[in-house]
Amino acid sequence: MHILVPVQRVVDHNVKVRVKSDGSGVDTAGVKMSINPFDEVAVEQAVRLREQKVAMKVTVVACGAAIAQDVLRTGLAMGADAAILVDTAGVTPDALGLATLLKAVAEREQAQLVLCGKQAIDDDLGALGPMLAALLDWPQAVSVNRLAVEGGQVQLGCDADSGLEQWQLPLPAVLSVDLRLCDPRSITLPNMMKAKKAPVTTLAAADLAALPAATTTVLSVVEPPARSGGVKVADVAALIDHLQRLPALQA
């Protein structure tokens, strides 16, 4: 089985994002960028399946500019066998555009399983897995936190609005994973050095698929009204006094 893992390059999750002065977007100049943490979990799960001999090959794929090679090399250092950069020639595809390109890659690579993060921590959209599954006409599951592959079927534990659900899907399938699925391994220096020299296949987006027209455009972004810290009270009695005056606690 060949597993494809799409990885996205996002503002590192420890960075407090700032809005550009003209409000046109988030300032990413000079900001630390990293692999999307949910995608990192997907890479880890894929590599574990290869180590368990359930999968034969793990390929990480990123769509964007050449700079996205850095997150591909993170995937290689974690144990992915191959990396593909889809060069979008300066265009930033939206979710549907990304899914369109990844469908072409999944078919080209004859992948039987796509593992991706349940959302990217920049747009928090969570659309990629279901959109890619739709275009491939494969079954899907989202927010996967347990996974086992048995005889051409995947057995899954997924988040539900109240509690957990167990799902069973035939392969091929697209699964989007939650952070709880597994803990990504830490990358050793020798593996990082090896990954730096590993080949990355570059494909031109235009050779894979025609991008659909953008369906949404971000017009402006603002910082939400900041919650300012309020009062600090001295003791429990003062806290009780404050709470008793809250409308929420009036009988």
Added chain:
Amino acid sequence: MTTTSPTLILAGHDAGQLDPSTARLVGAARSLGRAVHVLVLGPAGVAAQAAALDGVAQVLHAEAAALPNAETVARVLAGLLPQHGAVLAAHTLLPRAALPRAAALAGAAFLADVTALLPEGRVVRPMYAGGVLATVQVHGPVLMTLRASAFDAVGDAAAAPVVALPAITADERSRLVGREVATSARPDLTRARVVIAGGRGVGAAEHMQLVEALADRLGGAVGASRAAVDAGFAPNAIQVGQTGKAVAPELYLAAGISGAIQHVAGIKDAKVIVAVNKDPDAPIFSVADIGLVGDLFEVLPALTAALPAR
């Protein structure tokens, strides 16, 4: 959303009761100034409940014994999209899986967790775990999940007609084989007026009883930070934050929660945030309206004893 075609709402339900979020979605849809249709994939009783909501012009009903999977819901939505310029659903797990799939099938736009609908096809939604609010222009037909708590619910009115849809063809490839439902007599976390939450500072699963006792005293729900869930003090289902649930209660009390960005993202719509933490430098104090530097093992029982029962 540039047409005058009706807005379609995907009703949430548990195969018996209509989810209260549906009344809020109708309230949101009415502001678009077009006819409001509600789609019920489920029992006829749920369709009747949806038909009674004020402002609903028509209910589209397809009988479904169990809850259909996301692939099936997506197929139905993609088929109905040409007659409806916009599809709205609550930001819960089934719509979050089904709507983007339907959008890709139909070549339409998808947006998640929308908090405001503006004129001329513009909407507001958070990005970066609530770190920024984006105003987004939609081009053409759109499917979106809405943060229901951001919209006002409509009441009941004279029943709208219920139109039967042809039987749905289920996509049976992915199958639900089991469910572990967290049963609780407490109110639903995402709708509770009061939420008491515990973090790593709680220290052990059995100490969550202190959090639960105060929640029960105040008629509230119990929440937990990711650190508490990861440490095994509390189940996944009650995790509050970016990877858990967003809450918007009138009172949120965080006990032993440091206040990581990801947690604060899930509570910023709370009206009043109260923090109790031993560490005076915990980041939670910078967002709390009322803070007490103190030991939750003393503070929580004192509050439970002193505050009036509800």
